[in-house]
Amino acid sequence: MPRRLRIATVQSPITINPAANGATLRDLMRRAYDEGARLVHMPEGAVSGHTGGDVDWKPLGDELAEIADLAAGLGIWVVAGSHHRLTPPNRPHSSLYVISDQGVLVDRYDKRYLPDGELDELFTPGRDPVTFTVDGFTFGLLLCVEVNVPELWAAYAEAGVDCILFSSYAEDPMFELAARDRAATTMAWVSVSVPARVSHAMPAGVIGPHGDWLATGNRSGLSDLVLVDLDDSVLPTRS
Incomplete structure (x- = not known):
């Protein structure tokens, strides 16, 4: 029997204010839930903003906690981009937090190639790849410039990943071509x-295993939410 899973891919405005980012993201989570999504995928730096080490960690932690609480309340999974604090003087990671439908942080992916x-x-x-499974579908995580590192994508394919959640902050139209190629390969x-502000170069959306877009958000710099049903009956057989 085919397995199906609806995912919601976020194209959101991102500021340097975690409270503003968090409020926007929670609104999109509620919309995703109303549309039947089981997983919400957010951009790089979605909660923290893309600010390097100049982060006010207390409000950032508060926003991440509220996102986790809402994930539990709605019963949906969330993959949220944020800086992750390390012990000073170490600089933070650029990370993706994997939050379960119970509101539990089950894993964290830290960008390996900078x-x-x-x-x-x-x-x-x-240093490490991250995979997790929701309703029988296995996901892998990558960030930004890692679209240009094919061996990272190949390793996920060899591990049997069904869908790669690729979050980016870059304003580079070549990333769209590369992402489509990675899906096909x-x-x-x-x-x-x-x-949202970089959507003219590459919008949010979901690319199928044939390398074509299944759905995209707008390219006009506006907030958007893209919903796609994953159906394992259409997955090609890997050799």
């Missing part, structure tokens, strides 16, 4: 979550 500017001034690189769905 462009020179981020590596030198903003972030500490992560891994034969997996790719959910692309970006800030």
Whole structure:
């Protein structure tokens, strides 16, 4: 019997104010729930903003806690982009938090490949891949410039991942071409979550395992939510 899962991919305005970001994201979570989504996928830095080490950690923690509480209340999974604090003087990670439908932080993905500017001034690189399973579908996580590292995508395909949740903050139209290629070569769905302001270069949306968009958000810089049903009966067989 085919398995199906509805995911909601976020294209949200992102500011340097965690409270403003959190309020917007929770509104989108409620909308996703109303539309029947089981998982909500958010951009890189969705909660914290993309501010490097200059973070007010207390309000950021409060917003993440409210997002987790709402995930539990709605019974949906959330993958939320945020900075992750390390012990000073270490710079933070750029991370994706995996929050279960019980409101529990079950894992965290830290961006492993950093462009020179981020590596030198903003972030500490992560080390490990992350996978998790929702309703029989296995997900992998990647961030931003990692779209240009095919071996990371191949490793997820070899691990049997069905869908890669790719969050980005970059304003680079080449990322769209690369993401579509990665979907086709891994034969997996790719959910692309970006800030609204960069949607002219690459919108939020979901790419099918054939490399074509199944649905996208607007390209006009506005907030959006893209809903797609994953259906394992259409997945190609990997050799």
